[in-house]
Amino acid sequence: MTIPEKTLQAQIHELTLSRCSFAIYRLPWTDEPILVMQQEGEAQTLQQLTELNGKKGFVLAPFQVTPQHPIVLIRPDIVAKEWPAIGTALKDLPQFPAADNTCPSEPVQTETTLKERYEAAFDRFITPLKEKKFQKLVLSRHYTTDLKEDFRPLDTFIQACNSYPRMMISLCHTPQTGTWIGSTPEIILSGQEEQWHTVALAGTMPMQGDVMPTEWSQKNQEEQAYVGDYIRKTIKKFGSKLTEKGPYTARAGQLVHLKTDFHFMLKETGHLGDILHELHPTPAVCGLPKEQAYEFITANEGGDRCYYSGIIGWLDPTGHTSLYVNLRCMHITGHQATLYAGGGILASSTADTEWEETQQKMNTMRNILSLN
Template identity: 40%
Template sequence: MRESYAMYRLPHADQFTVIRQTSGEPLQLQSCAELAGVEGFVMAPFEISARNPILVLKPDVIEDVQLSEEEQVIGAMLSCDCDEEERLSYSRDFDIFHRRLVCGDFGKIVLARRHDMLCDSQISPERLFRRACNMYPRMFVALVSTPVSGTWLMATPEILLEGEGRHWHTMALAGTMKLEGQQLLFDIPAGSRNDNGSIEWSEKNRCEQRIVAKYIAECLGKYSDEMVENGPYKSRAGNIVHLRSDFSFVLRNGECIGNLINDLHPTPAVCGLPKAETYGFIVKNEHGDRNYYSGFAGPWLKSSRSHLYVSLRCMQIEDRRYRMYAGGGLLADSIEQQEWDETEAKLETMKGVFG
């Protein structure tokens, strides 16, 4: 039986944590609300189902490991699989999704795609994880492997929920621009309003971010009377920069945390609005299952601070095949080629770990 384990590195940390479940299989849940009574490392899919349940790894063994500053280039030979069909599938999906935006059925909807790469040799997932940690210090990096989910690597900038007790934090992360040329030379820490004037946001990006922030504020209002919103700010993730708003809040009742997660997931940043309608449309019409891409993952603990991150910039590892996932938010004025280019830029995060 495949061992269940998770390795994760919090943003800006100089060490990572290894969690191993040494007996039995991870706990399987069918609702986010059930998380209120459990703890461990959580791996949740976009669509919760019998085939893709929420998994909770029991922390039988916990070990903190210091990160090496060395970043060895892996230098593997990679080949792409079915590029032409992949592009045509995206085009068909875009047309179907976009029509529902133009006619006013949806305010926003997220379209995702998959991209397969084959390697000439098998590479240790842990080696890819360590390289991702060194390449993306601002992101949450995790490697999760279970008999149910298979093996997944992610490097994500988006917090779904973090905190403890009644004090919590989340964010709205939307709007995407690729950094190029001189823009790559400037550091843009979270919360910064200074990018040396090099970034000009389109109205489409600003509108997308406002949609996500408004939804999250409305969600939190159901559970908290003490909420502070800051932003939007610029937040860098690899060669991508996003618009970000932060929300700090105090729960009226700490026992309702599972219900809050249920309301937040999936956020408009990975799904759309109205939530129920766009979620159902994605599940029925999107080319290829998302599986654990655009779900969430992270340490979920009772006695200390929890960190759940939206599972973006994902790679599913199967022997020598590496299946990467990326998506982007569509609005009525979205242009297909620009949206395709945005997913290409996001795929570069996972491609980059191969050197």
């Protein structure tokens, strides 16, 4: 990706310190940054995904909606593509008030503390799995790290674009959500007119140098099949002419996942919010049975997922929609970043392997931070 002018880096940095609402994103296999910005006021907040029916804009939805973490919708007063047009669009902006500086620095935890905490949560999760109360539960964690003095969000966004051509890269900021940067491999809903697409993505292995490993363990195949079954069942309620490709091995940075593509037709696009409400959270980030797993996770995970494992992207019922699960992401708070990652746990899982998997997933963001 071409590097924008230095003034743009500084301008975007300033905007992340204000009450402006905007997103810059880049779709997989494209080289085109897209800016969506609200020129006045703050992003709309919603309490339910169904409220997105008929709406257009850039969406950031949390894993769990709470008064602190509403769904936000950035009104696309400005949409600009490519750095020169983005630079021009940002020239005559009104002055936005400064953001509240309500993020006290978090103490940076040692790896030992983080691992002990993860192991305790793993124990809470594995017990009901072994008792067959759940088939699958996704356990996630987060950790906070200090950023370099000269950290610039746009630099990190560009590093992610250059490092991860297959992923959807985003930098999103609203007063309600703060600043999020991510690099996600997982579509939740994309398409236009009658043609729509979603995926079942689960199961994880590291790349072997430049070689994609393709021998999947039974555990990985099983956890992906749960996601596939759930997506198939959900999509059948809304769409017709469902076709499926996979599971096949798909690369995501230095990892590979098992992926099934689902293509289907929608007669009308006025109810995309209903589909999202039914799909989210899929067993790729939550568990089965869904409602009980959701309750269990929010009560027992021991952290707040905020916008990690929620939904991020562009929604347009009359044009093209590209919505993703917000994974491999981080929340920027002042001079710190909080990175998030999780993984599917089955009764056969072991804590060490699952911990290692979250480390590898967090490396997606960690690697580009150290390139800064």
